[in-house]
Structures are given as structure tokens and as C-alpha cells.
Amino acid sequence: MRVHDVVVKNDLDIQKLKMISTEAGRYKSQVYAYLNGNETQIDVKSLLGLLFQRIPKGATVSLRTIGTDDLEAMEAMCVLFEN
Numbered sequence: 556m557r558v559h560d561v562v563v564k565n566d567l568d569i570q571k572l573k574m575i576s577t578e579a580g581r582y583k584s585q586v587y588a589y590l591n592g593n594e595t596q597i598d599v600k601s602l603l604g605l606l607f608q609r610i611p612k613g614a615t616v617s618l619r620t621i622g623t624d625d626l627e628a629m630e631a632m633c634v635l636f637e638n
Contacts, residue, residue, distance in 0.1 A: 556621045557629040561636045563614045569606070575635045576602040584622025586632060590614065599632065 567575070579586040579599040586599040590608065597604045599618075610616060616636055620628040 556619060557625045558617060558619050559629055559633055560615055560617050561633050563610055563612055563616060564637055566612045567605075567610050567636075571635075572605040573602055575632070576600060576605055578631055578635060579628065582620075582622070582624050582628035582631075584620045584625045584628045586628055587619045587621075588636075589617040589619065 565571075576599065588597040588599050588605075588610070589595065590597070590610065595608055597608050599605065618629060618632050618636065620626075620632070622628070
């Protein structure tokens with residue numbers, strides 16, 4: 556399991572969320588995002604989950620990846636959430 560906090564630098568519109576969800580789906584690992592001090596868990600592979608929970612610009616998101624390719628998944632998610 557890998558954990559990393561990122562700050563969302565730009566608004567995450569529907570196209571960006573779709574890109575994040577699609578990229579997360581390419582990995583075998585589970586990919587989760589936690590908001591509000593780890594109170595809210597979002598399955599990043601679920602576009603609906605990402606759309607349902609608003610992630611505002613400037614928010615700190617704690618990313619967690621669990622699985623055989625968790626390092627690769629974490630690196631990709633950090634890039635997408637930060638840019």
C-alpha cells in the first residue's frame with residue numbers, strides 16, 4: 556500500500572475526471588482518494604464516484620493505492636491530480 560497527499564492545482568472538470576478514472580482503471584491496484592481528513596473515501600476507478608464528490612481547486616487529497624502495481628498507479632494518479 557502506498558499513500559501520498561496531493562494538492563489539486565486546477566479545477567477538475569468532467570473531462571479531467573474521466574481521464575483520471577480511465578487511467579486508474581488501467582492498473583490492477585485499487586486506487587482511492589480521501590477528502591476531509593480521510594472521512595470521505597472515493598474509488599478513483601469510478602467516474603460516478605468522482606463526479607458525486609466534488610474535489611475543489613486547492614483541496615488536499617490523500618491518495619492510496621493497494622496492489623501489485625501500486626507504485627506505478629500512485630505515480631500516474633499524482634501527476635493527474637496535481638496538474
